[in-house]
Amino acid sequence: MPKTLARKASGYVKKKDLNREPVWEGAGPLLTHLDIELTERCDNDCVHCCVNLPENDARAKKRELSSEQWQGILRQAADLGALSVRFTGGEPLLRDDFKELYLHARRLGLKVLLFTNARNITADLAALFVRIPPLERIEVTVYGMSSRSYEAVSRKPGSYKEFRNGVDLLLQNRIPFVVKGALLPANKNESAEFESWAATIPWMDKPPSYSMAFDLRGRRDSSRKNRLINSLRATSEEVLCTLNRRRGAYRKEMMQFCRKFIGPPGEKLFNCGAGHGGCVDAYGFLQPCLSLRAPKLSYDLKKVTLRDALARVFPKLKAISATDPAYLKRCARCFLKGLCEQCPAKSWSEHGTLDTPVEYLCLVAHGQALDLGLLAEGEKGWEVSDWRDRINRME
Amino acid sequence: MNLAVKINSNAVYGPSEDVVAREIEGEIIIVPLVAGIGDAEEDLFSLNETGRAFWRLLDGKRTLEAIFAELRKQYAAPKGGIEKDILGLAAELLKRRIIRETK
Numbered sequence: 001m002p003k004t005l006a007r008k009a010s011g012y013v014k015k016k017d018l019n020r021e022p023v024w025e026g027a028g029p030l031l032t033h034l035d036i037e038l039t040e041r042c043d044n045d046c047v048h049c050c051v052n053l054p055e056n057d058a059r060a061k062k063r064e065l066s067s068e069q070w071q072g073i074l075r076q077a078a079d080l081g082a083l084s085v086r087f088t089g090g091e092p093l094l095r096d097d098f099k100e101l102y103l104h105a106r107r108l109g110l111k112v113l114l115f116t117n118a119r120n121i122t123a124d125l126a127a128l129f130v131r132i133p134p135l136e137r138i139e140v141t142v143y144g145m146s147s148r149s150y151e152a153v154s155r156k157p158g159s160y161k162e163f164r165n166g167v168d169l170l171l172q173n174r175i176p177f178v179v180k181g182a183l184l185p186a187n188k189n190e191s192a193e194f195e196s197w198a199a200t201i202p203w204m205d206k207p208p209s210y211s212m213a214f215d216l217r218g219r220r221d222s223s224r225k226n227r228l229i230n231s232l233r234a235t236s237e238e239v240l241c242t243l244n245r246r247r248g249a250y251r252k253e254m255m256q257f258c259r260k261f262i263g264p265p266g267e268k269l270f271n272c273g274a275g276h277g278g279c280v281d282a283y284g285f286l287q288p289c290l291s292l293r294a295p296k297l298s299y300d301l302k303k304v305t306l307r308d309a310l311a312r313v314f315p316k317l318k319a320i321s322a323t324d325p326a327y328l329k330r331c332a333r334c335f336l337k338g339l340c341e342q343c344p345a346k347s348w349s350e351h352g353t354l355d356t357p358v359e360y361l362c363l364v365a366h367g368q369a370l371d372l373g374l375l376a377e378g379e380k381g382w383e384v385s386d387w388r389d390r391i392n393r394m395e
Numbered sequence: 396m397n398l399a400v401k402i403n404s405n406a407v408y409g410p411s412e413d414v415v416a417r418e419i420e421g422e423i424i425i426v427p428l429v430a431g432i433g434d435a436e437e438d439l440f441s442l443n444e445t446g447r448a449f450w451r452l453l454d455g456k457r458t459l460e461a462i463f464a465e466l467r468k469q470y471a472a473p474k475g476g477i478e479k480d481i482l483g484l485a486a487e488l489l490k491r492r493i494i495r496e497t498k
Contacts, residue, residue: 023441029420081419083426083439109415109426111437133430135437176436 029081030310035279035290036073038101039064039090044117044154046143048184048232050215050291050349051090065284067097069302071104073280076306084111084136088290090282093120099128111135117143118166119159126169137203138177140167144187145194152186176203183212183242184232191242207246212239213341213364216349218293233360236367243368254372255394262338262391264382267328269344269354270317271337278314286310288317291345294354320344322355330380331357335387340365400489402459402482407498409455414493416450423447425493432492440493445480455497459485 042052113136144150150160198208212234216226274288285298286309299309344354369375413429425440452462488494
């Protein structure tokens with residue numbers, strides 16, 4: 001019996017916006033997106049950075065994957081069904097072969113999401129993005145609205161001018177991009193100016209996001225840098241102040257978020273998307289996510305294939321349970337999970353374990369919950385049994 | 396975008412070099428390579444069942460007539476139905492620069 005050739009009312013060809021609708025009705029392919037950290041080196045030396053190594057770090061550069069190795073990983077990702085990759089770092093544009101890798105990814109039919117400080121956007125690179133667009137809005141992090149504030153963060157003289165030149169090239173060439181901020185002592189009085197400027201960027205369809213609860217060093221490589229990062233983290237009050245700048249919209253968004261996403265996570269540690277995609281670090285190790293660099297959860301793609309790592313190893317993450325008594329007593333039972341950013345990656349960078357509670361995150365989440373009316377003064381999220389009622393009462 | 400396209404059933408069409416077509420888990424996903432294929436910067440395209448059947452036969456060697464004949468062997472359709480559908484599909488793909496005339 002011949003099959004019937006059906007024509008759908010919507011037409012033969014359908015546009016797909018992956019951000020809004022799934023491509024596959026069922027489970028889909030093994031991999032849909034892969035994060036790729038092309039280098040840990042950066043031409044900025046940001047005070048709060050959990051990744052960066054010096055731009056000219058010869059040892060790091062020597063360890064980085066070669067062009068051919070990256071091309072092989074991109075090919076594997078495409079073969080597994082990935083539709084997009086994120087090129088991040090460090091500063092990914094520091095790679096001498098960036099254009100080559102970008103073109104390779106695009107010719108494989110991958111969309112490319114680029115995270116950059118924009119300092120190395122040249123006329124030549126802009127022309128490439130015009131001719132072969134990344135198909136994702138480039139994301140540019142902004143560290144200040146003047147050379148004084150920007151360079152107090154980046155610690156690189158001349159970096160502000162280069163950033164502005166890069167952004168100007170994107171604007172002049174109408175290359176879609178968005179900006180995001182890092183809220184730091186040097187720039188926190190510039191938020192209004194930053195947001196006004198951001199609103200003039202044609203592709204900004206909402207106010208910029210900020211990072212402010214900075215992660216400690218993912219490699220656990222410098223207690224000195226960690227002390228500095230720790231000192232720069234926004235206090236619970238500062239976080240609330242920032243979130244409440246558009247109070248009505250924030251509360252509405254949080255009500256929807258809490259109804260959908262928060263609740264006690266139980267003993268299993270990986271309730272997130274870790275293991276569905278993953279991140280390849282600059283040296284070819286597949287990690288569960290960009291932030292989780294625990295060696296025992298990293299797989300050397302120079303020795304195993306991406307398919308093997310994803311199909312055989314990562315599913316085991318789902319079985320890992322917490323053993324830390326404090327986690328089991330508190331985090332596993334705390335309904336603020338979701339609001340709280342506690343996760344194995346944060347525990348790793350903070351304590352070198354997967355399940356030790358991070359007090360800073362606990363403090364911030366409890367402050368937020370108090371502000372939202374989910375907790376009373378002095379209450380702890382793990383002590384509350386009527387949390388569903390409290391969420392339903394949110395206004 | 397060129398809205399007026401003319402489809403010739405004796406012509407040979409093939410995938411355009413301006414797109415990358417990928418078959419993933421039974422879906423054909425068309426990813427623009429150059430600017431101006433989609434209406435927005437992030438647009439990808441997928442094909443319905445008719446589109447998938449057509450795409451798999453679109454080798455840059457067969458004429459549309461030959462593709463009609465192949466599809467008639469594979470599918471039940473009212474007389475002229477396949478031709479009408481494929482001409483409509485080809486016009487849409489050509490308009491979007493997803494296919495091009497090769498001969």
